[in-house]
Amino acid sequence: MRPTVIRRTAVAASTVCLALLATACGGGSDSGSGDKGADAKGKDSAAKPAAKALTAAELEKAALAQGDVKGHKISKAAAKDVVSVDDIKVAKEVCAPLADALMGAQVGEPGAFTKRTVVSEPKKGSMDKQDTDAEGAFKAAFDITTTQLALGSYDGKGAEESVAALRTAATECAGGFDFTAASEKQKVSKITEEKVEGGEDAAAWTVQLEQDGEKVQLKLVALRQGPSFASFSSMNLAAMGGGGDFELPTAVVEAQAAKLA
Numbered sequence: 022m023r024p025t026v027i028r029r030t031a032v033a034a035s036t037v038c039l040a041l042l043a044t045a046c047g048g049g050s051d052s053g054s055g056d057k058g059a060d061a062k063g064k065d066s067a068a069k070p071a072a073k074a075l076t077a078a079e080l081e082k083a084a085l086a087q088g089d090v091k092g093h094k095i096s097k098a099a100a101k102d103v104v105s106v107d108d109i110k111v112a113k114e115v116c117a118p119l120a121d122a123l124m125g126a127q128v129g130e131p132g133a134f135t136k137r138t139v140v141s142e143p144k145k146g147s148m149d150k151q152d153t154d155a156e157g158a159f160k161a162a163f164d165i166t167t168t169q170l171a172l173g174s175y176d177g178k179g180a181e182e183s184v185a186a187l188r189t190a191a192t193e194c195a196g197g198f199d200f201t202a203a204s205e206k207q208k209v210s211k212i213t214e215e216k217v218e219g220g221e222d223a224a225a226w227t228v229q230l231e232q233d234g235e236k237v238q239l240k241l242v243a244l245r246q247g248p249s250f251a252s253f254s255s256m257n258l259a260a261m262g263g264g265g266d267f268e269l270p271t272a273v274v275e276a277q278a279a280k281l282a
Contacts, residue, residue, distance in 0.1 A: 071176070071177050072175070072176065072177055072178070072179075072180070072247065072248035073176055073248060074131065074132030074133055074174040074175050074176045074179070074248050074249075075132075075133055075174040075248065075249060076132075076133060077133040077135075079133070079174075080133040080134070080135055080172060080173075080174050080249070081135055083172070083249070083280050083281050084135050084137055084170070084172050084277075084280070085137050085139065085170060085273070085276060085277050085280065089276050089280065090139065090272050090273055090276045091272070092141060092142050092272075093139050093140065093141050093142065093272070093273065094139070094140045094142065095137055095138070095139050095140075096137065096138050097135070097136070097137060097138075098125070098136035098137060098138050098169065099138075102138070103125070103126075103136055104124045104125060104126050104202055104203055105126060106121055106126045106127060108126075108202060108203045108204075109121055109124055109126060109200060109201070109202050109203075110200060110201040111198065111199075111200040112198060112199050112200065113193075113194060113198050115189060115190055115193045115194065116190050116193070116194040116198040116200070116209075117190070117200075118183070118186040118187045118189075118190045119187060119190035119191055119194060119209075119212075119228075119241070120198075120200040120202070120207075120209075122171065122187060122241060122243065122252035122254060123209075123228060123239065123241055123254050124202045124254070125169035125170075125171045125252070125254050126171065127171060127173050128171075128173070128183040128186065128187060128250065128252060129173070129175065129179055129182060129183040129186065129250075130175070130179065131173025131174055131175050131179065131250070132173075132174055132175060132176055132179075133173065133174045134171070134172070134173040134174075135172050135173075136169065136170065136171050136172070137169075137170040137172070138167070138168075138169060138170075139167070139168040139169075139170055139270070139273050140165060140166070140167050140168075141165055141166045141167075141270075142165075143162065143163075143164065143165060144161075144164060160259040160265075161259075162259075163258040163259040164257065164258075164259045164267075165257065165258050165259070166255050166256070166257045166267060166268075166270055167255065167256055167257075167258075168253050168254065168255040168270045168273055169253070169254045169255075170251060170252075170253055170273070170277065171251065171252045171254075172249065172250075172251045172277070173249065173250055173251075174248050174249040174250075175248050175249070175250065176248070179248070179250075180245050180247070180248050180249055180250040181222075181245065183245075183250045184222055184224075184243060184245050184250060187224075187243050187252075188224060191212055191214065191224075191226055194209070194212060195211070195212045195213075196211070196212075197209050197210045197211055197212070206232075207230060207232070208230065208231050208232055209228055209229065209230060209231075210229050210230070210231040210236070211228075211229040212226050212227070212228050212229075213226060213227045213229075214226055215227055215240070215269060217242055217269055217271070217274065219244050219274045219275055219277075219278040220244045220245055220246035220278040220281065220282075221245055221246055221247070222243075222244070222245040223242065223243065223244045223245070223274070223278075224242070224243050225240065225241065225242040225243070225269055226240075226241045227239070227240060227241075227266070228240070228241050237256065237260075237261050238256075238257075238260055238265065238266055238267070239254060239255065239256050240253075240254075240255040240256075240267070240268075240269050240270065241253070241254055241255075242255075242269060242270065242274050244274060244277065244278055246278055246281035246282060247281065249281050251277055251281070253270055253273060253274055253277075255267075255269070255270045
């Protein structure tokens with residue numbers, strides 16, 4: 022994979038089930054039961070007003086900041102590192118939400134949106150090991166995971182719909198698809214579901230990118246908490262080039278879910 026492609030993937034590197042909707046009970050033989058059902062439905066509607074997106078200021082406070090995740094450096098994503106949805110073109114439309122999340126762009130139409138770059142620090146002592154195996158030494162020194170966190174907040178069911186679109190994309194496009202990000206061609210060759218927990222809904226996948234005969238594994242996590250939806254697109258430097266695997270950014274996901282709760 023060319024260095025420019027690796028850089029964009031690392032910088033942009035970045036679902037979940039649609040929440041079950043409450044259904045009204047059917048009417049009985051008692052002529053009054055229908056009214057009672059209507060009353061109950063009305064009370065439920067009144068008790069659960071439509072979700073309202075956080076303001077831009079509120080979302081910034083809810084987003085991860087330096088010090089929120091031990092052993093990680095967190096910063097607001099630089100403007101030059103933000104890939105716009107308009108710069109992402111997907112051959113198969115159903116795959117678009119996944120491509121957007123993978124590149125750290127917004128999914129759907131959030132009322133407020135922000136991004137963070139989260140980089141894990143090398144494990145203590147990894148640089149001091151006298152490893153005679155060159156490959157082992159490289160992995161120990163460069164076992165650093167970079168995560169692009171894209172966080173949006175939505176009115177109504179926007180967050181749930183974004184999650185549903187991502188799940189559909191992961192299923193329909195599991196065999197791979199092509200897309201272009203910032204004028205560079207990308208090829209997803211395989212999508213595999215992973216296990217993850219967090220927030221009200223969460224899901225994750227390993228996404229394999231392939232170019233010029235080389236493979237790169239990315240991790241994609243989606244999280245919903247209330248009206249907010251976050252995607253985490255991660256890559257690990259030591260795992261690049263040979264299609265190596267690495268762990269999900271669990272600590273980052275848990276910390277963001279806690280701040281949104």
